[in-house]
Amino acid sequence: MSSVKVELHQKDVDKIKEIAKEYNNDPEALINVLHSTQDHFGYLPAEIQEIVAEETNVSIAKVYGVVTFYSFFTMTPKGRYPISICTGTACYVRGAETVLEEFKRQLGIEVGETSENGKYSINCLRCVGACGLAPVVMVGDKTYGRVSPDGVSDIIAEYEDAE
Amino acid sequence: MHLLVCGGSGCHASANGDIAKALNEALQLSGLNDEIQVVTTGCFGFCEKGPIVKVLPDNTFYVEVQPEDAEIIVQEHIIKGRKVEKLLYKDPEKDEKISDSAKMDFYKKQIRIALRNCGVINPENIDEYIAREGYQALGKVLGELGDQKTIETMKQSGLRGRGGGGFPTGLKWQFANTNQSDEKYVVCNADEGDPGAFMDRSILEGDPHSVIEAMTINGYAIGANLGLVYIRAEYPLAIKRLKKALEQAKEYGLLGKDVMGSGFDFDIQLRYGAGAFVCGEETALIHSMEGQRGEPTVKPPYPAESGFRGKPTNVNNVETFANIPVIINKGADWFAKIGNKKSTGTKVFALAGKVNNVGLIEVPMGTTLREVIFDIGGGIKDGKKFKAVQTGGPSGGCLTEKHLDTPIDYDNLIEAGSMMGSGGMIVMDEDDCMVSVAKFYLDFTVEESCGKCTPCRVGNKRLYEILHKITEGKGEPEDLDKLRNLSSVIKETSLCGLGQTSPNPVVSTMENFWEEYEQHVKEKKCAAGSCKNLMSYHIIEENCVGCTACARKCPVNCISGEKKQVHKIDQELCIKCGNCMDVCKFNAVEII
Numbered sequence A: 001m002s003s004v005k006v007e008l009h010q011k012d013v014d015k016i017k018e019i020a021k022e023y024n025n026d027p028e029a030l031i032n033v034l035h036s037t038q039d040h041f042g043y044l045p046a047e048i049q050e051i052v053a054e055e056t057n058v059s060i061a062k063v064y065g066v067v068t069f070y071s072f073f074t075m076t077p078k079g080r081y082p083i084s085i086c087t088g089t090a091c092y093v094r095g096a097e098t099v100l101e102e103f104k105r106q107l108g109i110e111v112g113e114t115s116e117n118g119k120y121s122i123n124c125l126r127c128v129g130a131c132g133l134a135p136v137v138m139v140g141d142k143t144y145g146r147v148s149p150d151g152v153s154d155i156i157a158e159y160e161d162a163e
Numbered sequence B: 001m002h003l004l005v006c007g008g009s010g011c012h013a014s015a016n017g018d019i020a021k022a023l024n025e026a027l028q029l030s031g032l033n034d035e036i037q038v039v040t041t042g043c044f045g046f047c048e049k050g051p052i053v054k055v056l057p058d059n060t061f062y063v064e065v066q067p068e069d070a071e072i073i074v075q076e077h078i079i080k081g082r083k084v085e086k087l088l089y090k091d092p093e094k095d096e097k098i099s100d101s102a103k104m105d106f107y108k109k110q111i112r113i114a115l116r117n118c119g120v121i122n123p124e125n126i127d128e129y130i131a132r133e134g135y136q137a138l139g140k141v142l143g144e145l146g147d148q149k150t151i152e153t154m155k156q157s158g159l160r161g162r163g164g165g166g167f168p169t170g171l172k173w174q175f176a177n178t179n180q181s182d183e184k185y186v187v188c189n190a191d192e193g194d195p196g197a198f199m200d201r202s203i204l205e206g207d208p209h210s211v212i213e214a215m216t217i218n219g220y221a222i223g224a225n226l227g228l229v230y231i232r233a234e235y236p237l238a239i240k241r242l243k244k245a246l247e248q249a250k251e252y253g254l255l256g257k258d259v260m261g262s263g264f265d266f267d268i269q270l271r272y273g274a275g276a277f278v279c280g281e282e283t284a285l286i287h288s289m290e291g292q293r294g295e296p297t298v299k300p301p302y303p304a305e306s307g308f309r310g311k312p313t314n315v316n317n318v319e320t321f322a323n324i325p326v327i328i329n330k331g332a333d334w335f336a337k338i339g340n341k342k343s344t345g346t347k348v349f350a351l352a353g354k355v356n357n358v359g360l361i362e363v364p365m366g367t368t369l370r371e372v373i374f375d376i377g378g379g380i381k382d383g384k385k386f387k388a389v390q391t392g393g394p395s396g397g398c399l400t401e402k403h404l405d406t407p408i409d410y411d412n413l414i415e416a417g418s419m420m421g422s423g424g425m426i427v428m429d430e431d432d433c434m435v436s437v438a439k440f441y442l443d444f445t446v447e448e449s450c451g452k453c454t455p456c457r458v459g460n461k462r463l464y465e466i467l468h469k470i471t472e473g474k475g476e477p478e479d480l481d482k483l484r485n486l487s488s489v490i491k492e493t494s495l496c497g498l499g500q501t502s503p504n505p506v507v508s509t510m511e512n513f514w515e516e517y518e519q520h521v522k523e524k525k526c527a528a529g530s531c532k533n534l535m536s537y538h539i540i541e542e543n544c545v546g547c548t549a550c551a552r553k554c555p556v557n558c559i560s561g562e563k564k565q566v567h568k569i570d571q572e573l574c575i576k577c578g579n580c581m582d583v584c585k586f587n588a589v590e591i592i
């Protein structure tokens, strides 16, 4: 498992319990529970998966199987400013790949990695549906449209001074 | 007077929330905020020119509106009754401004059934839906038609599934109706996996009640009391609007216990997808809704016999559902007259790629690709030459010039070597390399294959590797045979629709662009100039004046040369980004 060792506090455990309870601790609701849990913690390390398993009455193996099956779930923390490059077809034919290359080059990280200071991470998205703005890049919830490789440094500069 | 502001995700992304706010503030300043309402609607479809603001009742259509423009719209248009010229759409051909959207080429050939309310009503207000015949169809089904006549109407309308397969909807409902069980389910497939398609999302964002109403009708017709919407977690706005719509419908007694006093109970819950393309396939989707890994299973049994929790389940796509209330209201015959004999009604397409008017369109079945790309889409961007159009997403194929006059319907597209799919339509121009496009889709499939069956898990990976080798300039003639043979094995032996169709992008590009594959393999050339290993940038000595522009722009500092001296590109270091070529004013950079 490519996961960091984390120590959970009692309040974290309680939070997971609370989420599971919202879904009646129903095994069928496992994916919805994982969504809410990831929303809260940012990622789903093994330690969290163990508690989810217990609370939804399924085996740890199954939770792990589900987490690793779906690309939306991640076992490593994303950067504080997660950069997502849309690699849907519309963005692809309008040059998303060159934009992605430029982000990788400037930040020195690969897709799925987080920069050493924990600030940035790069991910690819499959179509955010803003094809009129292709190629599209998202940093957190903020969307940038018609991005060219030239514009990459401007985007990064917006976050350089931030914590 | 009303001001409609597009609240679709595409426009939202370009600072739209601020426009509604700015308009409200401007109205307030002029003391008009009680008289004039700003309504945030669903997608207008013309995403290329977003954000869009439409003024009712005079139908003035403003494009590329920024929050700063709110003031002038209020001052000029609302107060003085003069249209704001600079925000009007300019017809690129006639070079004249058009203010009424109905007169724009983009809208002229469209007929909006599934999108009837998108860009027209406020999706967060159920009253606006009701004012446009909303929930009348449900009333008619519960009070008048009953299950059999409803199913009969669906059958007569000729409606086929818009999720890709094109299976007759009425027939599917009949199966689910006939199969006896204590419990049955209705499922709305809102997984929209095709990367480059956004119609389902736009419908849910722009008109969630139409889907809720149709699912309830579906529930009554087959005898189900629970509906589930399986929706991508990547669609937060659609989820939010759907949740709100569900609440409102319950409040109005249109959902929940004893719907419209008929004694029929129906509830709808949401289940979230988590980023797996294969979950769009109905058996995989059902497993995912049960909290499992989304792996498909062999059909039969079909969901109509054994679906969610092993009970009879009817799965339909969002767009399929959105058509249903209109069919019930206006009648099967009305619907069947639109389109052509075997494919009735309309189809929504997400038109994108190298086309001037990117957007969401709805056209009658039987419209030709040429009409869609050139009349509605406004032709190819930057005056380039049309090369191909891809339909059907990762399961589809690339069609060419010779298919442009083919009327679009389920059967014609399959005959031409592609498929309808869910409605993604990506236009490509002369700069797109078809081998790379095939590779792009295979990259997608390899990533998305669930791994359950070997042909799909391993075969697609091999296909990808061969394509990669060809684009790297290392292809050998026998690779082309391998691509062919492997494609047919994968198609024949895969377990689900994902593997059975995944070689289609390869097969169709080989069929239609054979010479391009040969060129890559034999001449080690990529005419589109897209495969980096098959090209290099060079400075033409005679043209170079030594302005240093390229050297300054080069991101890896691989261009050397003194001022006023001829420059040189270090091929070892060059990353082939093309910046030097873009920036050179003297045409001194060439690709070899």
Ligand SMILES: Cc1cc2nc3c(=O)[nH]c(=O)nc-3n(C[C@H](O)[C@H](O)[C@H](O)COP(=O)(O)O)c2cc1C
Residues within 6 Å of the ligand: B160, B161, B162, B163, B164, B165, B166, B167, B169, B189, B190, B191, B192, B193, B194, B277, B278, B279, B280, B281, B282, B283, B315, B316, B317, B318, B320, B321, B422, B496, B497, B498
């Ligand atoms: C690999 C694969 C992906 C699919 N993705 C979708 C999808 O994203 N949305 C959808 O509605 N149907 C999708 N389908 C089709 C569904 O299996 C199913 O046929 C459809 O939801 C039925 O609804 P309809 O009859 O209204 O089209 C997919 C099928 C396959 C094989």
